[in-house]
Amino acid sequence: MQPFALIRPTTLLAARDRVHEHPRARLFRAGGVDLLDRMKEGLDAPAELIDLRTIADEKSLRGINPDPAGGCQLGALVTLAELAAAAELDAVLREAAGSAATPGIRNLATLGGNLLQRPRCWYYRNVDLVCLKKGGDACLAVTGENKYHAILGGGPSFIVHPSTLAAALLALDASVDIAGDTPRNIPLADLFVGPKQDPTREHSLGPGELLLRVVLPPAPPGRRSAYAVAKEKQSHDWPLVEAAVSLSLATGVMTQVRVVLGHVAPTPWRSREAEAVLENQAPSADLFRKAAAAALAPARPLRHNAYKLPLAQGLLREALHRAADLPLPE
Ligand SMILES: Cc1cc2nc3c(=O)[nH]c(=O)nc-3n(C[C@H](O)[C@H](O)[C@H](O)COP(=O)(O)OP(=O)(O)OC[C@H]3O[C@@H](n4cnc5c(N)ncnc54)[C@H](O)[C@@H]3O)c2cc1C
Ligand code: SF4
Incomplete structure (x- = not known):
């Protein structure tokens, strides 16, 4: 170094x-x-x-602060461990934060850094290789080892977005406050840049711009949520696939359904197809199976990662069952 x-x-x-x-x-x-x-x-x-941690004059960088309207503001310097322990937050976010990495890393890693970390693709991480992400002219994963790569929305780069918090926060309709020459609030989805737009970057912050905080809007009545993940080594590994779900069950049918898959696409993947199957319907195992099939219908696996399709379907069904408090069929 x-x-x-x-x-x-x-x-x-x-x-x-x-x-x-x-x-x-x-x-x-x-x-x-x-x-x-x-x-x-x-x-x-x-x-x-x-070092962002010595900034003293900007309070919004710190703390988990419920707002009077019923929403919540999460400072960019809040750690994953603090999010996991915050009983006032939705289950999907607490479960996601508590599952990422190891206890030691969760004590250090921050919300802002987690959303803005760079991808884990091993071709990118190898300093001797120059792929599209580093200004080269080809994605080495297409013909190489692509077990951990994208099955949805890929091309020309096939990274998967590395942030576990991103999927959970998208399921809660989060937005982000950005400090820069033009301070602004944007939907979290707009923070992420896909490879079709620019394969060399993953977020839309300009030079010197800083992510200040994540803003969660008030929850709809009766909101329930869940997060499910599969890893090779459960204790400390990166996710293979994640599913984050939130829905409102105030009237017996599901409304305001959000379905987001992680580690399947270059940006956290919101499945409008699954949401359309579920919206305004009563929860049932059969419906959840249909939603999972709809979510993965657009998938285009590479040579070594077709296993992600059934895995994602299974995790999505698990998250839906847990969110709706419906026992998983054997
Ligand atoms: C063994 C292992 C397992 C892991 N498993 C997971 C996992 O399951 N899920 C997961 O999501 N992650 C996982 N990680 C990654 C880890 O969670 C991230 O590296 C960490 O969250 C990054 O946060 P940080 O605060 O340390 O960011 P930093 O390393 O400090 O910053 C990351 C990047 O963001 C920029 N940055 C940071 N904060 C801001 C800000 N507020 N505004 C503007 N720019 C900013 C920095 O300049 C830098 O480029 C794992 C890591 C390891 C080593
Ligand atoms: S997936 Fe992206 S980072 Fe990985 S080799 Fe292809 S272009 Fe490079």
Whole structure:
């Protein structure tokens, strides 16, 4: 790893200005879990890390703050461990945060850093290889080892989005507040950039822009939710596939249904097809099977990852059954 300076600004403006001037040589550091991995791997070699944790004049970076209207604001520096332990948050978010990585990582890793971490594709992570993501002219996963890659929405790059929190937050209709020359609030879905738009990046933040907080709108009456995940090694591995679901059951039929799959596509994958099957219907095992089939109907697996189709269907059914409190059939 190349030597670097750790800068500890105390104001938001100082942090932003520093990165804005030299966005390649100066990077924000939150928990540092992904960033330091990338530096050790030789993928990034910033001269300075700008520590976000010393910023003292911007309260919205910190805390889990319910708002009077019934929503909640989550500071970008809140850790995964804090989210997992926050009883006031929806189950889908607590379960997702509590399942990611290891207890040690969850104590360090932050909400903002989790959403903005870079993909795990091993061709990208190998400093000696130059694929589309690093400005090359081909996706090496297409003809190479693609067991962990996208089955939905892929091309020309086939990464899967690495953030576990992203799927859960999309299921809760989250938006994000961004600090920059043009401060703004955007739907979380608009934070993510797919490879058809630009294969070299995964988010839409400009140089020196900072994710301040995630905003959760008030929950509809009777909202229930669940998260399901499969990993090779349950204790500490990356997800193979994830399913995040929320729905309202106030009137006996499901409304405001959100179905999001993780680790199947370059961006967290909201399945409008599954939602259309479920909306305004009473929950049943048969309906959940149909919704899972509809969610995976557009899938186009690569050579080594067709296993993700039945896995995603099974996880989605599990999450729907748990959210609707309906026992899973044997
Ligand atoms: C063994 C292992 C297993 C893992 N399993 C999972 C898993 O199951 N699910 C999962 O989601 N992740 C998993 N991870 C990844 C880990 O959760 C992420 O690396 C971590 O969440 C990143 O958060 P951080 O705060 O450390 O980010 P950092 O490493 O500090 O930052 C990540 C990136 O975001 C930028 N950044 C950070 N905060 C902001 C901000 N507020 N505004 C603008 N830019 C910002 C940084 O400049 C950097 O480029 C795993 C990691 C390991 C090592
Ligand atoms: S999936 Fe993306 S990151 Fe991986 S080899 Fe292909 S272009 Fe590179």
